[in-house]
Amino acid sequence: MTEDLVWRIAGGSGDGIDSTSQNFAKALMRAGLHVFTHRHYPSRIRGGHTYVEVRASEDPVNSRGNGYNCLLALGDSFARNPKENAIYGNEEIKPLAENLDELNEGGIIIYDEGLVDVSEVPNFEARAEENNWHVYPMDLRSLAREHGREVMRNTAGVGVTAALLDIDLTYIEELMRSAMGGDVLEANLDILQEAYDIISEEEFTHDLRVPTGDHDEDQLLISASACIAYGALDEGCRFISGYPMTPWTEVFTIMSQNLSQFGGISEQVEDEIAAAALAIGASHAGVKAMSGSSGGGFALMGEPLGLAEMTETPVVLIEAMRAGPSTGMPTKPEQSDLESILYSSQGDSNRIVFAPGNAAEAYDQTREAFRIAYEYQIPSIIVIDQKVSGEMVNVDESFFDREPNPDLGSVLTEDEIAEAAHHESGKFKRFLHDTENGVSPRTIPGQKGGRFLAAGNEHSEEGHISEDPVNRINQMARRAQKLDSIREDLDSQESSNQTTFGPEDAEYGIITWGSQQGAVIDAVSTLNDAGHSVKGLGVSDLMPFPKNDLAAFLESVDKAIVVEMNATGQFRGLARKELGLYGEKMSSLLKFDGNPFIPRDIVTAFEETIVEGKDDVSNERTKYLPEAGVTQ
Amino acid sequence: MSVFSAIGEEREIDSNEFTPGIEPQATWCPGCGDFGVLKSLKQAMPEVGRSPDEVLMVTGIGCSGKLSSYFESYGFHTLHGRSLPIARAAKLANPGLEVIAAGGDGDGYGIGGNHFMHTARENHDMTYIVFNNEIFGLTKGQTSPTSPKGHKSKTQPHGSAKDPVRPLSLALASGASYIARTAAVNPNQAKEIIKEAIEHDGFAHIDFLTQCPTWNKDARQYVPYVDIQQSDDYDFDIHDRREAADMMFEAENALHEGEVLTGRFYVDDDRPSYQQEKQATGEMPEEPLAERYFDEDYEWERTADSLLARHK
Ligand SMILES: Cc1ncc(C[n+]2csc(CCOP(=O)(O)OP(=O)(O)O)c2C)c(N)n1
Ligand code: SF4
Numbered sequence: 001m002t003e004d005l006v007w008r009i010a011g012g013s014g015d016g017i018d019s020t021s022q023n024f025a026k027a028l029m030r031a032g033l034h035v036f037t038h039r040h041y042p043s044r045i046r047g048g049h050t051y052v053e054v055r056a057s058e059d060p061v062n063s064r065g066n067g068y069n070c071l072l073a074l075g076d077s078f079a080r081n082p083k084e085n086a087i088y089g090n091e092e093i094k095p096l097a098e099n100l101d102e103l104n105e106g107g108i109i110i111y112d113e114g115l116v117d118v119s120e121v122p123n124f125e126a127r128a129e130e131n132n133w134h135v136y137p138m139d140l141r142s143l144a145r146e147h148g149r150e151v152m153r154n155t156a157g158v159g160v161t162a163a164l165l166d167i168d169l170t171y172i173e174e175l176m177r178s179a180m181g182g183d184v185l186e187a188n189l190d191i192l193q194e195a196y197d198i199i200s201e202e203e204f205t206h207d208l209r210v211p212t213g214d215h216d217e218d219q220l221l222i223s224a225s226a227c228i229a230y231g232a233l234d235e236g237c238r239f240i241s242g243y244p245m246t247p248w249t250e251v252f253t254i255m256s257q258n259l260s261q262f263g264g265i266s267e268q269v270e271d272e273i274a275a276a277a278l279a280i281g282a283s284h285a286g287v288k289a290m291s292g293s294s295g296g297g298f299a300l301m302g303e304p305l306g307l308a309e310m311t312e313t314p315v316v317l318i319e320a321m322r323a324g325p326s327t328g329m330p331t332k333p334e335q336s337d338l339e340s341i342l343y344s345s346q347g348d349s350n351r352i353v354f355a356p357g358n359a360a361e362a363y364d365q366t367r368e369a370f371r372i373a374y375e376y377q378i379p380s381i382i383v384i385d386q387k388v389s390g391e392m393v394n395v396d397e398s399f400f401d402r403e404p405n406p407d408l409g410s411v412l413t414e415d416e417i418a419e420a421a422h423h424e425s426g427k428f429k430r431f432l433h434d435t436e437n438g439v440s441p442r443t444i445p446g447q448k449g450g451r452f453l454a455a456g457n458e459h460s461e462e463g464h465i466s467e468d469p470v471n472r473i474n475q476m477a478r479r480a481q482k483l484d485s486i487r488e489d490l491d492s493q494e495s496s497n498q499t500t501f502g503p504e505d506a507e508y509g510i511i512t513w514g515s516q517q518g519a520v521i522d523a524v525s526t527l528n529d530a531g532h533s534v535k536g537l538g539v540s541d542l543m544p545f546p547k548n549d550l551a552a553f554l555e556s557v558d559k560a561i562v563v564e565m566n567a568t569g570q571f572r573g574l575a576r577k578e579l580g581l582y583g584e585k586m587s588s589l590l591k592f593d594g595n596p597f598i599p600r601d602i603v604t605a606f607e608e609t610i611v612e613g614k615d616d617v618s619n620e621r622t623k624y625l626p627e628a629g630v631t632q
Numbered sequence: 633m634s635v636f637s638a639i640g641e642e643r644e645i646d647s648n649e650f651t652p653g654i655e656p657q658a659t660w661c662p663g664c665g666d667f668g669v670l671k672s673l674k675q676a677m678p679e680v681g682r683s684p685d686e687v688l689m690v691t692g693i694g695c696s697g698k699l700s701s702y703f704e705s706y707g708f709h710t711l712h713g714r715s716l717p718i719a720r721a722a723k724l725a726n727p728g729l730e731v732i733a734a735g736g737d738g739d740g741y742g743i744g745g746n747h748f749m750h751t752a753r754e755n756h757d758m759t760y761i762v763f764n765n766e767i768f769g770l771t772k773g774q775t776s777p778t779s780p781k782g783h784k785s786k787t788q789p790h791g792s793a794k795d796p797v798r799p800l801s802l803a804l805a806s807g808a809s810y811i812a813r814t815a816a817v818n819p820n821q822a823k824e825i826i827k828e829a830i831e832h833d834g835f836a837h838i839d840f841l842t843q844c845p846t847w848n849k850d851a852r853q854y855v856p857y858v859d860i861q862q863s864d865d866y867d868f869d870i871h872d873r874r875e876a877a878d879m880m881f882e883a884e885n886a887l888h889e890g891e892v893l894t895g896r897f898y899v900d901d902d903r904p905s906y907q908q909e910k911q912a913t914g915e916m917p918e919e920p921l922a923e924r925y926f927d928e929d930y931e932w933e934r935t936a937d938s939l940l941a942r943h944k
Contacts, residue, residue: 026944220943230935238921239725262933263917263924265724265910270750274717277710281721284708285688285729286922289721307711400940404932408925414637425653426704444922445688445706445722446636446729453700453707456693464654465701465709 062518075115114141148187159195231366238264292318306345332594357517374409438481502535523602638685665842668816692735696763713744752806773847809834
């Protein structure tokens with residue numbers, strides 16, 4: 001097996017790291033490779049150290065992999081001492097100094113000697129020698145200045161990388177041509193070529209080369225945030241309301257930038273309570289609508305969420321999790337909002353929850369979330385986090401070759417209203433008790449004869465506020481019945497929302513949900529390659545809980561580790577609550593330091609706990625929770 | 633048949649059509665000012681020519697919030713303080729609807745204060761009626777944002793140390809383009825003002841003085857009232873912000889000295905509504921968005937057709 005390239009570009013935030021890495025990833029994708037990008041950034045706008053990793057492989061990629069093997073350290077221009085020639089400072093070396101820990105043995109380092117004084121990096125020489133790193137100091141800054149402006153250091157760095165790894169410049173040049181023009185383009189092309197040429201004259205000490213790949217189909221480089229937006233648009237969503245909060249802002253931005261082209265409306269409003277309430281108002285008036293937020297903002301939506309449930313107003317909410325509690329770590333992923341997503345809002349309240357594990361799933365499940373919300377008149381929540389929302393992967397273009405679905409679900413036409421059940425007061429029985437699957441037919445304000453009251457209080461069939469005990473029981477039962485109908489509906493779909501991987505008859509299982517799926521997929525394949533017998537399950541339906549899928553999986557294995565990014569094992573708790581048994585089979589591997597799992601975390605934990613039977617794992621960044629005893 | 637055939641229908645409308653089969657006496661106390669709002673509203677509707685099926689009444693929580701139960705139309709009885717964000721989105725989704733929001737002073741100026749400020753600022757074309765009884769009615773008589781300074785209640789036994797909010801001034805500062813105050817004890821004026829508010833193209837705010845004989849004992853607390861348009865003592869230009877602001881200031885001070893000034897305080901007919909502004913920026917379709925979902929001929933575009941190329 002040839003080694004995958006994992007290239008890390010590091011610099012100051014604001015230095016153009018994001019766009020450069022995206023273009024680089026696209027160039028590799030166009031060259032036929034599978035790619036995956038991982039983004040790391042601090043909660044600061046300017047200054048502060050940031051990096052993006054691009055992994056490229058001839059085979060499909062699910063995660064960032066373990067460590068990386070090529071570093072381009074640009075130096076942090078925003079940290080630079082503003083005095084003309086005093087260019088060296090402690091901050092500037094960070095893109096080099098702070099990225100060494102995860103660089104694999106035998107890796108490559110390219111750093112900008114125009115900005116980084118390597119003698120300031122503690123133990124650099126010694127570490128390089130010890131780890132057998134191949135170091136290429138280049139004056140990228142001067143090169144960029146010579147032909148253009150200093151910010152074009154990025155381009156110089158890409159040129160050097162391409163030469164060192166034997167990457168054809170054609171794709172990179174093509175992308176530059178489509179993104180810029182005039183003098184800027186010329187300067188960039190010159191820099192790219194010159195950087196490439198300079199390095200070609202050097203003698204290479206490393207032997208890493210970019211693998212060759214060949215896709216069968218045209219590819220797109222896309223994130224889960226974009227997939228959610230496109231899924232929503234294809235499903236006929238034409239209204240979004242929100243208030244910015246990281247990382248939800250990403251979906252909100254993409255929707256807002258594209259919605260008007262489809263004749264839709266985007267509203268940035270005063271707070272998250274209003275945001276969710278607007279989506280509910282628009283939906284009530286007959287438009288497919290969504291809103292969303294992150295952690296604290298979503299907490300504010302608890303109240304309108306319950307209103308949507310009680311009034312049976314369809315709506316889709318996005319919860320892009322970040323580390324909490326409170327304002328937590330704004331730019332760091334965590335999966336610790338699960339319980340608040342499942343249970344926020346008072347009363348015995350129901351909602352639908354999907355947690356896609358990658359970009360393609362995000363598209364599919366967003367469409368499902370809308371379909372279910374509108375068909376069954378219930379709020380749906382799509383759960384993502386900073387990891388899956390921002391990482392870019394290649395997806396077959398044909399995957400998106402789908403038909404739009406503008407269907408408003410269980411809504412009547414005026415002809416149908418005329419034939420429907422009406423109360424003697426003239427009101428239409430919007431919340432009819434006696435229905436087949438718990439769903440009562442809906443009308444839209446402005447339709448003739450369809451008048452009803454959507455009340456957040458408990459209400460009668462026509463919507464009048466009611467505390468009649470019999471009515472209460474009927475309404476509660478009907479709303480709960482919808483969950484059973486939805487479970488049946490989801491189970492009857494051709495493709496399951498649960499993702500399984502590894503040999504079917506494996507002895508052990510690894511269960512995960514949402515964004516950590518990719519790392520688990522890679523860990524499972526590494527473990528099987530090493531002779532273990534392991535299979536994996538990535539769960540995306542969180543409510544209604546996929547009891548049958550989970551039970552069948554747990555039934556089939558001796559033991560299972562639940563992998564999730566929180567401190568208390570929230571998903572394991574949910575599974576035990578829902579299944580009422582198998583508690584003894586599930587242990588947990590948890591991580592909550594703000595950095596997602598890499599496959600190695602999971603592989604090591606598996607070997608130490610399951611194979612060697614230890615009570616704990618050696619990696620201090622992960623936490624092992626042994627099985628919690630037998631229930632039942 | 634058109635999709636929303638109730639909208640824009642031309643016919644004689646009778647105010648009795650707005651009476652549902654259930655009676656407000658079930659929850660409103662005898663002598664409550666809320667009856668007055670309901671009555672004036674029902675009388676205004678035939679005059680503006682709107683039928684129950686084309687009106688969306690969105691209310692908050694409180695005695696006042698029950699208005700949507702006793703007024704026959706499409707209704708949304710929302711959450712405490714949240715009527716406005718729901719109402720304004722419904723209006724954006726279907727501008728053909730006559731959207732009226734209503735709630736109490738606690739609902740609108742307290743918990744929903746932020747929404748009030750922003751909805752007025754955006755100047756949505758809708759009517760907002762605040763039942764101002766200077767008390768929390770439904771939760772049994774606690775101090776409200778409009779209760780006068782020194783007002784004692786079970787939760788403020790030492791008397792409120794706060795100045796009351798100034799609803800008219802707040803609406804003006806926030807950007808409402810029609811601002812009036814009326815009183816339940818003055819049904820004719822109330823009906824006229826409701827009618828004007830509904831016909832106004834923009835955010836129309838009515839601070840509606842309603843007595844609460846149960847918790848704010850003096851049932852005739854807004855009598856005698858003065859209609860500022862009928863009185864020779866008040867001469868100001870309702871189209872002039874500064875003059876309107878001064879008049880509001882005076883009225884707000886006077887209320888707690890026992891002088892009830894009612895009438896129109898500010899009218900701006902020139903300011904475009906939010907919907908018009910939004911359409912001007914190209915962010916909102918000309919035809920009602922909600923209609924599109926019923927239009928068999930509308931061609932729904934796939935994202936694949938226009939958005940995916942940038943990801944190649
Ligand atoms: C979030 C929330 N907080 C508190 C309440 C309790 N509550 C219901 S009505 C009300 C006050 C009502 O006063 P006002 O808005 O002045 O209306 P009125 O009853 O006087 O018409 C309160 C505090 C609630 N329903 N929801
Ligand atoms: S408590 Fe006051 S506001 Fe509520 S119904 Fe009785 S009189 Fe009216």
